[in-house]
Amino acid sequence: MKINRKFLIILLLTVTVSVMASATILKSEKEERYVNLKVLPKNISSKDLQKIMVDDFEDGLGVACNFCHAADKNTGQLDFASDAKPEKEIARSMMRMTIGINKKYFKIKHPMIGTEALTVTCNTCHNGVAFPDGH
Numbered sequence: 001m002k003i004n005r006k007f008l009i010i011l012l013l014t015v016t017v018s019v020m021a022s023a024t025i026l027k028s029e030k031e032e033r034y035v036n037l038k039v040l041p042k043n044i045s046s047k048d049l050q051k052i053m054v055d056d057f058e059d060g061l062g063v064a065c066n067f068c069h070a071a072d073k074n075t076g077q078l079d080f081a082s083d084a085k086p087e088k089e090i091a092r093s094m095m096r097m098t099i100g101i102n103k104k105y106f107k108i109k110h111p112m113i114g115t116e117a118l119t120v121t122c123n124t125c126h127n128g129v130a131f132p133d134g135h
Contacts (some may be wrong), residue, residue, distance in 0.1 A: 036081040039095045040113060052114035057091065060122030061130045094122065 034044065040052065057063065068091050070084035071077065083089065095113050098120050102111035106119040126132050 034080070036083065039092050039099075048114060056114060056122050059128065061126045062128040063130050067130065098122070098124075 033042065034040075034049065037044065040049065053065070057068070058065075061067070065078055068085055068088040069078045069080050070082045070088075072079040072082075098118065099111045099113065101120045102108040102118050108117055108119070111118055
């Protein structure tokens with residue numbers, strides 16, 4: 001009988017830990033939903049968003065996050081949801097433009113910023129500089 005009681009206690013503890021871990025994972029996934037995304041998918045993963053921001057924007061334009069993202073006036077931290085800087089809307093327009101070019105001229109059926117399928121990217125014109133001179 002003691003073995004069954006020990007087994008039951010271990011089983012209950014295991015189930016409790018598993019349920020708590022699952023709840024934590026689900027909570028963290030919900031917290032990673034981004035707000036004010038107008039071109040990128042609203043359910044984009046943090047990994048995919050980081051890749052786009054670093055590989056496409058930082059590397060392609062040679063800029064840091066604060067080029068498009070405004071700082072919160074109270075905390076000084078970047079407010080990624082804010083539209084206070086016009087560069088953010090310009091970036092959205094550029095994303096729409098590259099998606100359109102890839103779809104129309106390169107026949108990519110579902111072009112998505114950050115994928116390897118794109119022929120035209122930020123780097124195509126910018127080549128690591130924020131303001132390409134057109135040459």
